[in-house]
Amino acid sequence: MDIAHDPITADDIPSPAQPPLIKREDYTPYAWRVPETALDFALGLDQTQVTATLKLERNPAGEASDEIRLNGDGLTADRVAVDGANITDWRMDGPDLVIPLSGKAHTVEIATTINPRTNTALMGLYASNGMLCTQCEAEGFRRITFFPDRPDVLSTYRVRMSGPKDQFPILLCNGNNTESGEGEDGTHWAEWHDPWPKPSYLFALVAGDLVANSASFTTASGREVECNIWVRAEDLQRTGHALESLHRSMKWDEEVFGREYDLDLYNVVAVSDFNMGAMENKGLNVFNTKYVLADPDTATDADFDAIEGVIGHEYFHNWSGNRITCRDWFQLSLKEGFTVLRDQLFSQDMRGEAVKRIEDVRILRAAQFPEDAGPLAHPIRPDSYREISNFYTATVYNKGAEVIRMMRSMTGAERFRAGTDLYFDRHDGEAATCEDFVQAIEAGADLDLEQFRLWYQQAGTPKVSVSQQVDGDILRLTLTQTVPATPGQPDKQPMPIPLRVAVHSRTTDSLGAEQLIVLDQATQVFELPLAGPDPVVSINRGYTAPVIVERSLDNADLVFLAAHDDDPFARYEAMQELAVGHLVAAASAELDGAALAEGQSALVDAMRSVVTDVALDDSMRGELMLLPSETYLFEAMASGDRKADPGAINTAREALRTAIGQALATELNALHVRAQKVDFDDPDGRGARKIKTQALAYIAMSDRAKAAAMAAHQFDHADNMTDRQGALMVLCGLDCPERGERLTAFYDRYKTNDLVVDKWFTLQALSSHPDVIAQAKQLAEHPDFTISNPNRVRSLYMAFAGNPSAFHAESGEGYRMIADVILALDPINPQTAARFVSALGRWRRIEPKRAALMKAELERISNAKNLSRDTFEQVSRSLEG
Ligand SMILES: [Zn+2]
Numbered sequence: 050m051d052i053a054h055d056p057i058t059a060d061d062i063p064s065p066a067q068p069p070l071i072k073r074e075d076y077t078p079y080a081w082r083v084p085e086t087a088l089d090f091a092l093g094l095d096q097t098q099v100t101a102t103l104k105l106e107r108n109p110a111g112e113a114s115d116e117i118r119l120n121g122d123g124l125t126a127d128r129v130a131v132d133g134a135n136i137t138d139w140r141m142d143g144p145d146l147v148i149p150l151s152g153k154a155h156t157v158e159i160a161t162t163i164n165p166r167t168n169t170a171l172m173g174l175y176a177s178n179g180m181l182c183t184q185c186e187a188e189g190f191r192r193i194t195f196f197p198d199r200p201d202v203l204s205t206y207r208v209r210m211s212g213p214k215d216q217f218p219i220l221l222c223n224g225n226n227t228e229s230g231e232g233e234d235g236t237h238w239a240e241w242h243d244p245w246p247k248p249s250y251l252f253a254l255v256a257g258d259l260v261a262n263s264a265s266f267t268t269a270s271g272r273e274v275e276c277n278i279w280v281r282a283e284d285l286q287r288t289g290h291a292l293e294s295l296h297r298s299m300k301w302d303e304e305v306f307g308r309e310y311d312l313d314l315y316n317v318v319a320v321s322d323f324n325m326g327a328m329e330n331k332g333l334n335v336f337n338t339k340y341v342l343a344d345p346d347t348a349t350d351a352d353f354d355a356i357e358g359v360i361g362h363e364y365f366h367n368w369s370g371n372r373i374t375c376r377d378w379f380q381l382s383l384k385e386g387f388t389v390l391r392d393q394l395f396s397q398d399m400r401g402e403a404v405k406r407i408e409d410v411r412i413l414r415a416a417q418f419p420e421d422a423g424p425l426a427h428p429i430r431p432d433s434y435r436e437i438s439n440f441y442t443a444t445v446y447n448k449g450a451e452v453i454r455m456m457r458s459m460t461g462a463e464r465f466r467a468g469t470d471l472y473f474d475r476h477d478g479e480a481a482t483c484e485d486f487v488q489a490i491e492a493g494a495d496l497d498l499e500q501f502r503l504w505y506q507q508a509g510t511p512k513v514s515v516s517q518q519v520d521g522d523i524l525r526l527t528l529t530q531t532v533p534a535t536p537g538q539p540d541k542q543p544m545p546i547p548l549r550v551a552v553h554s555r556t557t558d559s560l561g562a563e564q565l566i567v568l569d570q571a572t573q574v575f576e577l578p579l580a581g582p583d584p585v586v587s588i589n590r591g592y593t594a595p596v597i598v599e600r601s602l603d604n605a606d607l608v609f610l611a612a613h614d615d616d617p618f619a620r621y622e623a624m625q626e627l628a629v630g631h632l633v634a635a636a637s638a639e640l641d642g643a644a645l646a647e648g649q650s651a652l653v654d655a656m657r658s659v660v661t662d663v664a665l666d667d668s669m670r671g672e673l674m675l676l677p678s679e680t681y682l683f684e685a686m687a688s689g690d691r692k693a694d695p696g697a698i699n700t701a702r703e704a705l706r707t708a709i710g711q712a713l714a715t716e717l718n719a720l721h722v723r724a725q726k727v728d729f730d731d732p733d734g735r736g737a738r739k740i741k742t743q744a745l746a747y748i749a750m751s752d753r754a755k756a757a758a759m760a761a762h763q764f765d766h767a768d769n770m771t772d773r774q775g776a777l778m779v780l781c782g783l784d785c786p787e788r789g790e791r792l793t794a795f796y797d798r799y800k801t802n803d804l805v806v807d808k809w810f811t812l813q814a815l816s817s818h819p820d821v822i823a824q825a826k827q828l829a830e831h832p833d834f835t836i837s838n839p840n841r842v843r844s845l846y847m848a849f850a851g852n853p854s855a856f857h858a859e860s861g862e863g864y865r866m867i868a869d870v871i872l873a874l875d876p877i878n879p880q881t882a883a884r885f886v887s888a889l890g891r892w893r894r895i896e897p898k899r900a901a902l903m904k905a906e907l908e909r910i911s912n913a914k915n916l917s918r919d920t921f922e923q924v925s926r927s928l929e930g
Pocket of ligand 1: 362
């Protein structure tokens with residue numbers, strides 16, 4: 050039988066115009082429990098037969114009913130049996146299977162047949178590079194078999210899988226391998242048992258020709274865990290970092306959160322066709338190859354960091370996600386916000402707090418702030434959705450992590466640990482809610498979170514405005530908070546905002562002691578001791594709260610903070626404030642035909658002290674040298690009294706970079722020369738590689754020919770990907786012969802390595818080259834480009850959508866390209882297609898001419914026939930606002 054494994058189309062859902070809205074308040078427990086599930090898979094790439102046997106018991110908490118509803122998606126039942134007898138009086142209700150069932154306990158058996166090869170949506174069971182693998186979160190399991198596919202139905206799984214041995218020599222599933230053997234006609238089989246009850250979204254199966262890098266880990270209580278990183282044979286030598294990162298994560302979670310691993314086996318499989326970064330399936334993580342494979346020749350320092358972070362993230366889910374899961378998908382932040390915080394703290398401990406904190410805040414500002422200010426704004430615990438895939442957002446993940454981090458900032462690490470211990474104790478083995486988590490932290494960490502719960506309910510990034518007044522030896526700090534209106538939430542209440550503050554003195558150069566204040570009213574006055582005359586307030590140190598601080602400090606004060614503050618984040622923040630203030634003013638001045646805004650010379654001076662400060666660590670220097678992104682500047686400009694003008698922002702930012710490049714030519718050159726001399730393995734090597742490319746990028750703004758020669762030299766002599774990619778990135782923005790030559794050399798060297806070819810696409814799509822649009826169009830015609838691989842699609846089009854000068858081209862061509870890719874991708878992979886919509890969705894914050902072009906593209910998408918539920922929801926919300 051051929052199952053329609055085309056992605057969901059409007060035909061599959063009740064009303065073609067409006068998929069149903071699912072609301073948090075409508076939650077009801079499922080009518081049945083499924084204590085045991087047995088699955089039998091007869092595997093084949095074109096046809097896999099699945100027999101599911103569910104042991105069912107009435108759930109006393111569920112509603113009484115004389116039938117059972119099992120979710121499906123594009124499935125047909127080949128056979129249905131109840132208590133061993135085939136039945137025929139089952140019915141389909143839309144995609145779901147409904148079976149008449151009364152009484153207290155039954156065994157239901159269902160046979161289905163699926164076609165993994167035609168599953169291009171990459172949800173459920175699908176084929177990738179000749180192997181079979183699964184992705185079930187959030188609702189992929191219902192594409193494998195009929196099941197109560199909801200996170201609050203927990204079951205233990207026994208799985209038998211069989212298939213041709215030459216094609217699938219390795220057969221993996223969740224839990225422990227209990228038995229395996231040979232079958233007839235060259236087949237073999239394996240049986241797996243996972244003793245831990247889990248929801249269906251954590252189910253995983255992998256079958257293919259794989260090899261493992263293995264090493265055992267001994268847990269704190271002495272359990273030996275066999276850890277395997279499974280990849281294709283040719284990738285084996287690039288798995289060492291992932292395996293080491295896994296061991297470090299296991300040890301860290303024991304030490305910092307008291308969490309130990311609970312199976313004898315931990316498998317990680319790398320898959321090249323994957324919608325997300327990785328998936329925490331119990332005992333069998335499935336990873337995008339991008340977050341597993343690395344060696345210095347093919348991966349940058351940033352790639353190494355990302356692998357460590359994602360390996361940690363999925364491992365930490367074993368407790369925050371698997372042992373305690375979510376009651377329903379509205380609680381997604383319960384597992385994701387908390388686990389993102391855990392992986393951030395882990396990476397901070399592995400490689401230094403200051404730089405990691407800055408990186409995390411940069412991501413929050415680039416990805417989450419625009420979301421919070423746009424038509425897709427939603428609280429970290431949403432109230433409703435049409436397609437849950439659309440809520441795997443920076444808000445649920447990154448802002449979710451910030452919200453829990455605030456709890457930790459208010460209690461300190463030790464009390465917070467007491468809170469998380471209580472949470473794990475209370476809810477182990479359960480499907481819990483965000484409210485359960487908050488209550489456990491309240492009780493365990495002894496913290497009143499009554500008003501703090503608003504952070505779970507209210508969308509929008511709060512703004513805190515600051516004014517100050519000196520009174521004798523006291524500084525009166527007046528703080529006012531506003532939470533902006535967001536779709537469906539016109540009025541907001543004040544939230545508790547924890548802020549670490551210190552009052553420095555500029556003239557005496559003395560630094561004040563730090564203290565934590567909590568702003569929990571609309572306006573509040575705090576009295577702080579002065580450290581001396583000319584007080585300068587350092588506020589939101591360490592970025593304790595995910596808010597926008599609005600204040601008007603003199604440039605001299607900001608330069609002082611940038612050079613002297615003892616909190617590294619505050620130094621970074623002062624540089625950012627200086628740059629944002631100047632660039633937004635400069636963009637406005639250009640639009641008004643006014644003279645150039647002030648502040649450029651202060652910025653150049655501050656940058657000079659950053660470039661030349663011998664006491665500064667190079668990794669930190671690299672952060673301080675980065676100007677705010679154009680996307681962040683749009684938000685800053687749009688929060689003033691005019692709309693964001695991408696053209697004017699780009700002009701202002703390029704002018705500032707040119708001014709820095711010219712004024713600091715000598716210093717930047719010296720920095721590059723010094724960094725070139727540091728060996729790869731030197732402890733300072735990472736920092737040196739970071740500033741090398743930063744310096745080159747500035748030099749390219751003032752002396753293109755010189756920068757081209759330097760970049761070509763760096764490229765030719767590089768012994769690692771960080772230097773090679775950095776040099777090529779600089780060359781990509783230049784119109785010079787070195788550009789084409791090195792791009793060809795890079796491609797020729799790495800053309801068999803998909804992940805590096807992805808970089809080759811990205812570097813060109815991200816470049817500031819004047820012909821970038823034409824180049825991106827050509828890349829789409831390149832033989833290596835394919836729309837069916839999500840990594841490749843993102844490498845070209847996500848990069849392009851994130852390149853402001855290309856995406857916001859005045860002609861509207863950039864918008865058209867992204868709309869075209871959404872329409873082309875939607876029938877193949879709706880989840881990935883829908884992720885491109887938010888770029889166009891920001892039209893209301895952009896100046897009218899471009900806004901009209903963006904809106905027209907959204908309307909063109911919304912008029913297309915048979916849009917997926919994923920894309921439909923994002924486009925309609927973007928147009929409604
Ligand atoms: Zn996660």
